[in-house]
Amino acid sequence: MPGLVLADRAPAETTSAPIPEPAPAELVRAYRTMVFARAMDERCLTLQRQGRIGFYVPLQGQEAAQVGSASALRPEDWIFPAYRELAVALVRGIPIQLLIDQFFGSGGDELKGRQMPNHYGYRRFNFVTASSPVGTQISQAVGTALAARYRREPILTIAYFGDGTTSSNDFHAGLNLAGVFQTPTIFFCQNNQWAISLPRERQTHSTTLAVKAEAYGLPGVVVDGTDFRAVYAAVAAARQRALGGGGPTLIEAQVYRLGPHSTSDDPKRYRTDEELNAWKARDPLARFKLELMDAKLLNEDQDHALWEAARQEIARAVAQTEATPPVPPLSFFDDVYAVVPPALQEERRSLEQLLAAGTVRP
Amino acid sequence: MPGLVLADRAPAETTSAPIPEPAPAELVRAYRTMVFARAMDERCLTLQRQGRIGFYVPLQGQEAAQVGSASALRPEDWIFPAYRELAVALVRGIPIQLLIDQFFGSGGDELKGRQMPNHYGYRRFNFVTASSPVGTQISQAVGTALAARYRREPILTIAYFGDGTTSSNDFHAGLNLAGVFQTPTIFFCQNNQWAISLPRERQTHSTTLAVKAEAYGLPGVVVDGTDFRAVYAAVAAARQRALGGGGPTLIEAQVYRLGPHSTSDDPKRYRTDEELNAWKARDPLARFKLELMDAKLLNEDQDHALWEAARQEIARAVAQTEATPPVPPLSFFDDVYAVVPPALQEERRSLEQLLAAGTVRP
Amino acid sequence: MTELTLVQAVNRALRHALQNDPNVILLGEDIGVNGGVFRATEGLQKDFGAERVIDTPLSETGIVGAAIGMALYGLRPIPEIQFQDFIFPAFDQIVSELAKFRYRSGGQYPCPLVLRAPYGGGIKGGLYHSQSNEAYFAHTPGLKVVIPSSPADAKGLLLSSIADEDPVLFFEPKRIYRSVTGEVPDGDHRVPLGTAATVREGTDVSVFCYGAMVPLCTAAAERLANDGTSVEVVDLRTLVPLDEPALLASVEKTGRAVIVHEAPRFCGYGAELAAILAEKALYSLQAPVCRVTGYDTPFPYALENLYLPGVERIAEAIRSTARAG
Amino acid sequence: MTELTLVQAVNRALRHALQNDPNVILLGEDIGVNGGVFRATEGLQKDFGAERVIDTPLSETGIVGAAIGMALYGLRPIPEIQFQDFIFPAFDQIVSELAKFRYRSGGQYPCPLVLRAPYGGGIKGGLYHSQSNEAYFAHTPGLKVVIPSSPADAKGLLLSSIADEDPVLFFEPKRIYRSVTGEVPDGDHRVPLGTAATVREGTDVSVFCYGAMVPLCTAAAERLANDGTSVEVVDLRTLVPLDEPALLASVEKTGRAVIVHEAPRFCGYGAELAAILAEKALYSLQAPVCRVTGYDTPFPYALENLYLPGVERIAEAIRSTARAG
């Protein structure tokens, strides 16, 4: 498997069945998703600068890791994302209209304007709603895997998180539980080298992040996260093992966050242009494009058309979102509980009166 | 070093200077402390059964691990105990009168009757006051080590904890911080095979507990915790490395809890007599006694005298504690803050009035 | 009907739920082979298997995180925290995740589970085996908080909690796990959440309480009956959602309110009750509201009997409230 | 005197402390090289070195645990939590350890440190970058809780907190980090803990508030002055220990109380204020106590301006409290 190495001294487990290479059509589809994600990212950064959306978390540099991992899953597998997994959402088939609606917190947002941009999730896509506190999804993913196994449903769960999040309480709790109960779970760490301003080597003194698997008796693998095929192979192998009863895997995909941590961040304060440029030379999109062109699966015109189609579809979605009425003012009282309790009804009524009297305005 | 093995695949670091064997007098002193601890344990279990103290946590089976580790420290090193470290306290020279006072929560208790038995600590002995929530002392010990290094004071800190506590948040946070900052800290895990009713192999799927060190880039060692010399050597080596700037070490001392988890526990519910008996055959006291007798450092009469002396001293301390007046009734309002704030003074006054009126009784 | 202790009633409710709903799963430390350190889960692993009554590693973070993951998938997990004092490693999962999952997903991901934990003092447990932490959770929108005071309510409220569509924190007064016995209906006994119980009617002073304080308040009320003071004792049972009509109705009748809990006074649950009275029953109040609570210190070991509200302190507070104004 | 924003005043206080006390150490996520995500620690690592201004791994548990260990040893650590919303992984260390160390050791181990965290809404931060969690800590004996509302107070209260012998949670209203500027005394400016400030005198209604609500309450008071209602605005500044005499004196004067905070109402800090009034100022109260607070829901994103108390809602509450009774 290209670019895939077993972590330093991690208990090596090799799967019996060989992992099939993705078919050419799959490769092109994957590339198209990566283009789409990159185009979304560029557009959303602009929307944020223009003040049309409030905040944005870019994913540039992590497209191959995300598309490669998500492509190796099946739709019934449950995804527990962090906040940077736009390309995973696209692979899952979540309509970009939904995502743009969420970024705007508009009336079309199925989350009803409750969360900051990038913190979305859709039950019908088995894509669990993200939160901001890092790591909490990791132990939850283990619980869901336990539940699925209890029901004898042959699915797995995958938790996405970053290098910094390996320091969280839930990383420790989640991986330990998964080891003890041998749950069908993949822990997919996108090591993008930075946790805001903290570099990977000051996050932890371990040789790799994958080696942490050994603390829980799990296999840990390091994979070149700029290489779609390598990531795909690693995740497909881990999936096969998990569903065969072989238990969980920790995968460290080595990537780089090419952009800022978020639109609130200025990476020039803490990292050098040299480092950035070295990684820009390994841009996963550029690499994949060359590979596809070498394999005669893509030419420049087709590439250009992919970008154009993506930009147009995104523009249409933004236009539609901006034509959508805002979330109804009293809707924020819903979904605290299954049924609005009396005291909260009273609070809602009091706000309704203030709105009706024009004392406060939406 | 007898009984000492490097953890499975942990990064091996060997110290340059050889660790000196303890002198014969030190060995005898160590044995005497182990006898003392065992005698205290037996007495306190009886006191609890008689209802004279409310609760007790025995240490039987862990004496060699505790005395061995504590003997390799210097008095200026800071100890962060869990709740089972009676023999460590004895090595540190904490007078048994203080301990017995604490167990009774009597007026002589320097902790002023604030805590359950076994949850003690004495600043002048660099023995930090224990709490019940497991693991919290681990990250604290790292902070103290950082503080000492900041002040250029050549001491180390040692955190004691059990096998179950490797699953705690603070184990993860503490070892990771220690790795990143290379603090002079020893993480001393007494793997007594059980966390109340959960056996070690269902606590975590890792091969050993020491191997968890690798997740933080630390050396991890496994040591036979029933062997005084092996434990002493492991801790002395770790201390030497830490003070030489070589960073922290995780030590797993393999022992067995021969008694119940606490006086509230009935181990018959979850473990077999066979297992218990197998470990009884490895009783650290019996082993050490034989070694000392072989080396002509001890004979039966001397052993008997040690036991007698211990029992008498304990009996005297218990008698003195029972003759001590109880903690003053209003003292529980002190030490919440440096100075009792007005609202709390008011609460104290109101209780004082109720006491004065005889409405409530101490 | 069967005569049971409170902890037996909890056990019966769990057994009933395991028997009748395959989605019910128990998980926690020492709950399986050992039957729980208070024996609340005694016999359940034996009868329902280790897949449904799960002994977990020592991680409250993991217990609650995993339980949330199970609930998202459609199970009805019932995690146990061994002592409420040890709930804090799970605080992030409870407050950031459990309480907010339904909300943040726009209603897509309900997260119904019942987190059980024994709470409270009076067992010589010192700082870390005695606390009453209900106020933290009562202040967290998205959670329900339930505290029973009798065997029948323990079973009935627990079964209602398990059936509820929202996350419920179910705190059990360990001090009266065994000291209180009572008749408990067999089968699917339910006590609805959100309804207080007037355990003793009276006309002069209202006493609001819950959990282990209820028997003490009742004892104090009986004592005062001898002096000719008629005391109404209201057991709130559900702290969230609060039965506000019951609170207000009682004070409208008596004009006087005493609030009793074990937790420290400052920003405790009693503050909310007093605040509601100051907002909505001011004109009914004939005397200052009075709180009888744990003092604003950590929970002491040797002097816990002075720290905790006892019958005498409660009776004295009722007496002076009856006289005031 | 220098004209500063609130966040600059925080920075000056930290700089002053680092300069004058070698025991002061700062630690937290992104506080060093990056100068803090709100720039509160800008320039400090450059000037005082990486041993005194420490960038830590992503673990609030570890940050607070290590800070406690430093304080035990005699340093004065000032840990930062990046957003108050992310304090929960450290909740166990704060509530079980920090708050109880002095007590449980019988006074042997004081644990003075200042835990700083930006709090509150109004920055479009949604559920997890907007919360006001002060009530959890105010309910925890052993902790002090301080919230400044102006640049001068930010510096003066922070320097007093650093000098204090007890652990202090210092919550900074991030919404007004830059929107409020004011004259700040140079040098060792101190504002004593435990004293409220009457930021506006009045005779008809008392308004109690803190942090980012203070400027809004003052604006509401000004608006009502035009209608002939004289409003007193009291900035509590220190939530624990509360300046109870200031609370009671103001209500004795005005007979009417409005309490304002961003946090949800139920069991919020305002409940304690209302409870104290119901206990100790009942006979002064000419109108029901009124709380203006965040609603009892998680913090919403798109509709935060409706969720948060604004000048209009506060003014309306004052107006109807002035008329009531």
Ligand SMILES: Cc1ncc(C[n+]2csc(CCOP(=O)(O)OP(=O)(O)O)c2C)c(N)n1
């Ligand atoms: C518990 C918690 N603490 C702090 C933060 C603030 N924060 C948001 S993202 C982040 C860094 C995360 O780094 P990493 O896990 O590497 O993910 P990345 O952002 O690089 O994808 C921090 C500190 C948070 N969200 N949650």
Ligand SMILES: Cc1ncc(C[n+]2csc(CCOP(=O)(O)OP(=O)(O)O)c2C)c(N)n1
């Ligand atoms: C956070 C927390 N959860 C639960 C408990 C209850 N408890 C006390 S000791 C213990 C087991 C500890 O096992 P281990 O770390 O192996 O130490 P040992 O008691 O065997 O010495 C448990 C679960 C606790 N004290 N703290």
Ligand SMILES: [Mg+2]
């Ligand atoms: Mg990262």
Ligand SMILES: [Mg+2]
């Ligand atoms: Mg153990």
